[in-house]
Amino acid sequence: MNHPVTPELQAATWAAVGKPSPHESAQLHVLGQATYTDDIAELQGTLHAALGLSQKPHARITAMDLSAVRGSQGVVAVYTAQDIPGTNDCGPIIHDDPILTAELVQYVGQPIFIVVADTHDHARRAARLAQVSYEELPAIMTPQAAKAAQSYVLPPMQLTRGNYQAAFETAPHVVKGQLYVGGQEQFYLEGQISYAIPKEAQGMLVLCSTQHPSEMQHVVAHALGVHSHNITVECRRMGGGFGGKESQSALWAAAASIAAAKLKRPVKLRADRDDDMLVTGKRHCFYYEYEVGYDDDGKILAAKVDMTTRAGYSADLSGPVATRAVCHFDNTYYLSDVDIRAACGKTNTQSNTAFRGFGGPQGAIAIEYVIDEIARHLQRDALDIRLLNFYGRNDVEGRNVTPYGQTIVDNVIHELVAELEVSSDYRTRRRAIDAYNEASPILKKGLAFTPLKFGIAFNVTHLNQAGALVHVYVDGSVLVNHGGTEMGQGINTKVMQVVAHELGLDLERVRATATDTSKVANTSATAASTGADLNGKAAQDAARQIRERLADYAVKLYGGEAACVRFFDNHIHVNGHVVPFAELVQKAYLARVQLWSDGFYATPGLSWDAKTMTGHPFSYYAYGAAVAEVVVDTLTGEWKLLRADALYDAGESLNPAIDLGQVEGAFIQGMGWLTTEQLWWNAAGKLMTHAPSTYKIPGISDCPEDFRVKLFQNRNVEDSIHRSKAVGEPPLLLPFSVFFAIRDAISSVGHHAVQPPLNAPATSEEILKAVMAVQAAGVAA
Numbered sequence: 123m124n125h126p127v128t129p130e131l132q133a134a135t136w137a138a139v140g141k142p143s144p145h146e147s148a149q150l151h152v153l154g155q156a157t158y159t160d161d162i163a164e165l166q167g168t169l170h171a172a173l174g175l176s177q178k179p180h181a182r183i184t185a186m187d188l189s190a191v192r193g194s195q196g197v198v199a200v201y202t203a204q205d206i207p208g209t210n211d212c213g214p215i216i217h218d219d220p221i222l223t224a225e226l227v228q229y230v231g232q233p234i235f236i237v238v239a240d241t242h243d244h245a246r247r248a249a250r251l252a253q254v255s256y257e258e259l260p261a262i263m264t265p266q267a268a269k270a271a272q273s274y275v276l277p278p279m280q281l282t283r284g285n286y287q288a289a290f291e292t293a294p295h296v297v298k299g300q301l302y303v304g305g306q307e308q309f310y311l312e313g314q315i316s317y318a319i320p321k322e323a324q325g326m327l328v329l330c331s332t333q334h335p336s337e338m339q340h341v342v343a344h345a346l347g348v349h350s351h352n353i354t355v356e357c358r359r360m361g362g363g364f365g366g367k368e369s370q371s372a373l374w375a376a377a378a379s380i381a382a383a384k385l386k387r388p389v390k391l392r393a394d395r396d397d398d399m400l401v402t403g404k405r406h407c408f409y410y411e412y413e414v415g416y417d418d419d420g421k422i423l424a425a426k427v428d429m430t431t432r433a434g435y436s437a438d439l440s441g442p443v444a445t446r447a448v449c450h451f452d453n454t455y456y457l458s459d460v461d462i463r464a465a466c467g468k469t470n471t472q473s474n475t476a477f478r479g480f481g482g483p484q485g486a487i488a489i490e491y492v493i494d495e496i497a498r499h500l501q502r503d504a505l506d507i508r509l510l511n512f513y514g515r516n517d518v519e520g521r522n523v524t525p526y527g528q529t530i531v532d533n534v535i536h537e538l539v540a541e542l543e544v545s546s547d548y549r550t551r552r553r554a555i556d557a558y559n560e561a562s563p564i565l566k567k568g569l570a571f572t573p574l575k576f577g578i579a580f581n582v583t584h585l586n587q588a589g590a591l592v593h594v595y596v597d598g599s600v601l602v603n604h605g606g607t608e609m610g611q612g613i614n615t616k617v618m619q620v621v622a623h624e625l626g627l628d629l630e631r632v633r634a635t636a637t638d639t640s641k642v643a644n645t646s647a648t649a650a651s652t653g654a655d656l657n658g659k660a661a662q663d664a665a666r667q668i669r670e671r672l673a674d675y676a677v678k679l680y681g682g683e684a685a686c687v688r689f690f691d692n693h694i695h696v697n698g699h700v701v702p703f704a705e706l707v708q709k710a711y712l713a714r715v716q717l718w719s720d721g722f723y724a725t726p727g728l729s730w731d732a733k734t735m736t737g738h739p740f741s742y743y744a745y746g747a748a749v750a751e752v753v754v755d756t757l758t759g760e761w762k763l764l765r766a767d768a769l770y771d772a773g774e775s776l777n778p779a780i781d782l783g784q785v786e787g788a789f790i791q792g793m794g795w796l797t798t799e800q801l802w803w804n805a806a807g808k809l810m811t812h813a814p815s816t817y818k819i820p821g822i823s824d825c826p827e828d829f830r831v832k833l834f835q836n837r838n839v840e841d842s843i844h845r846s847k848a849v850g851e852p853p854l855l856l857p858f859s860v861f862f863a864i865r866d867a868i869s870s871v872g873h874h875a876v877q878p879p880l881n882a883p884a885t886s887e888e889i890l891k892a893v894m895a896v897q898a899a900g901v902a903a
């Protein structure tokens with residue numbers, strides 16, 4: 123045993139990582155014993171707040187009478203913008219996001235006042251009694267209207283490479299068109315909530331359902347006009363975040379804290395589902411205009427896309443979202459000559475924000491739509507057009523540099539797609555479906571195979587950092603705290619596995635605590651799929667330092683060399699001695715060895731020039747592909763997903779059970795986005811789909827009976843945490859296959875000679891319209 127412990131040797135003898143361990147809270151979830159913010163026992167004297175919301179999409183407030191609100195049963199206080207002690211802003215990047223608006227309202231649902239009452243119900247009832255007079259202004263509701271009016275929250279962005287114009291003019295074939303892809307409500311099961319508890323002096327403890335405790339701390343400090351060290355934000359877990367609690371938990375944290383600071387009493391603000399949907403931003407819908415030139419084989423020679431998003435009334439995270447869309451338009455394809463534009467349309471709607479994929483899915487779906495059109499025009503299988511346009515293999519020169527200048531060194535899309543092509547039996551099923559459709563006049567089947575590539579890292583470079591704190595207690599038990607937040611994705615399980623692995627312990631010996639700004643400072647949001655990557659590395663750094671101190675101490679006691687001390691099976695193996703971990707820890711404590719440590723990680727090698735939109739924004743890429751088979755009823759537009767096969771590259775997965783769950787969840791969530799989930803605003807500018815009664819997320823019965831999800835055997839070429847790859851967001855692109863399978867089924871109505879004009883979401887109504895358009899074109903031809 124007296125040889126140095128390399129990471130390989132450690133992995134060979136001890137593997138707390140790579141195991142399909144259940145989610146650390148799985149039992150608590152199932153038993154209903156997992157504590158969410160609203161489950162925390164309320165302190166005596168706790169009050170409840172509700173927000174008074176604007177009823178107009180764009181208007182000046184000419185008069186406001188809140189006397190009925192003040193006089194309503196149980197009401198303790200009402201606050202408007204001028205009552206805010208500090209800065210009236212909760213915008214994450216640009217400061218254009220008032221907590222409470224004063225003169226100008228910019229969307230239906232914008233908060234105007236806070237009412238505080240003895241109960242949640244009393245506060246909500248009182249909020250409705252406001253008398254507000256408005257002078258209405260013209261409202262802009264859609265990205266198309268924003269584009270026409272040149273109404274943007276930020277200057278438009280552009281990325282070019284090569285000579286798009288020349289390549290387009292000489293291309294043998296061109297395709298031009300427009301596409302609209304709708305937005306999506308995050309629909310976390312636990313809504314937005316904050317519980318603010320005043321502490322002595324200017325202190326405030328905020329228990330908040332948030333992906334970004336540090337940002338909540340800053341916003342609350344600014345709103346109260348105090349320094350950050352007075353504010354502590356804590357989050358044990360969220361009942362889902364999906365990006366919706368990256369920046370937009372701030373309004374709720376700030377409003378609860380303002381009321382709590384004013385009243386010097388604990389105040390809870392829990393959004394009702396309808397209010398949550400009316401007030402908070404969603405996934406950005408995108409409107410695209412595209413022009414692509416290609417050759418007789420279907421190889422893309424020139425690609426131009428002009429994307430306009432519905433940013434809403436303020437910037438929020440729309441800039442980084444649009445940047446990610448620009449950097450994902452290429453998806454898995456080498457595009458030599460491009461002109462990629464994105465503009466964030468300022469509209470009189472909720473301020474749209476992060477949602478799983480963060481613009482990546484919106485960028486990539488456009489090129490997939492184009493490829494689908496190219497294939498149909500050339501009467502070729504779309505998979506063949508995709509294969510032809512893939513980035514080159516890693517050992518092939520050229521064809522491996524993205525439009526933004528990052529060289530791809532980890533491309534596995536060829537191997538991954540080849541594996542899925544065989545395991546899904548794609549070619550055989552394609553022929554079977556053609557035969558089925560020939561014989562079936564009403565029910566039509568469709569099949570599609572779509573690939574994905576997703577860049578991993580925050581595209582804002584400085585956010586790629588994380589910290590952790592590991593404590594080893596004298597009894598040998600271990601506590602880890604890190605800057606990441608648990609939203610169901612399993613970050614705590616993965617970080618616990620990393621720490622257990624480093625110290626050679628069973629997972630049961632490690633516990634993770636709530637995320638807490640007083641433990642790890644200046645954290646980034648748990649977002650961009652980097653949570654486990656960043657915090658796993660930081661926790662590993664902390665655990666390693668403790669391990670090294672313990673190894674040095676063990677050598678003092680038992681002799682040998684520190685580099686040869688091994689930690690596994692809850693024991694320390696040193697110079698022929700086998701000592702229980704807890705025993706060595708006990709001795710180390712008495713010898714005054716530091717048994718806790720901090721850890722830090724910053725992703726190396728990243729760069730980004732926002733002006734030219736070039737650099738090396740991503741640490742590595744994750745890959746995947748899916749095949750979907752659907753059947754569409756061409757009389758009603760109803761459809762069903764019959765079978766889905768998905769293959770995802772999670773590198774050396776830290777936890778295959780959790781990762782498979784993430785892939786399945788993202789697949790179904792993305793399918794909802796592209797099919798049934800429709801956001802609809804009425805002529806008065808009010809979002810009418812603000813509850814599950816009108817907004818249809820997928821249910822268990824929408825999952826395919828035949829669902830074959832697998833992880834692709836791979837190893838990250840980057841030195842990521844145990845060579846794993848991120849899994850949170852990228853699989854949201856897998857259900858592109860469902861959308862294009864539906865389009866394929868519709869296309870069969872016209873014997874694949876007509877391009878079905880299908881926008882997303884492909885609701886039954888949208889499907890029926892496309893079927894009728896294909897039929898009409900067939901009659902005309």
Ligand code: MTE
Pocket residue numbers: 361362363364365477478479606609610611613648649650651652653654784787848849850851
């Ligand atoms: N999974 C669950 N169960 N709940 C969530 O809210 N959010 C997704 C994804 N998977 C989410 C989820 C989003 S938007 C991101 S960015 C990642 O998880 C964040 O977690 P990670 O970086 O730790 O993987």
Ligand code: LUZ
Pocket residue numbers: 368439442446476480579580581582585647649650
């Ligand atoms: N960039 C990114 C970001 O790629 N993903 C994110 O979630 C994000 N959030 C804030 C700023 N930049």
Ligand code: MOS
Pocket residue numbers: 333363364365366368476477478479480648649650651851
């Ligand atoms: Mo995820 S959209 O990056 O929170």
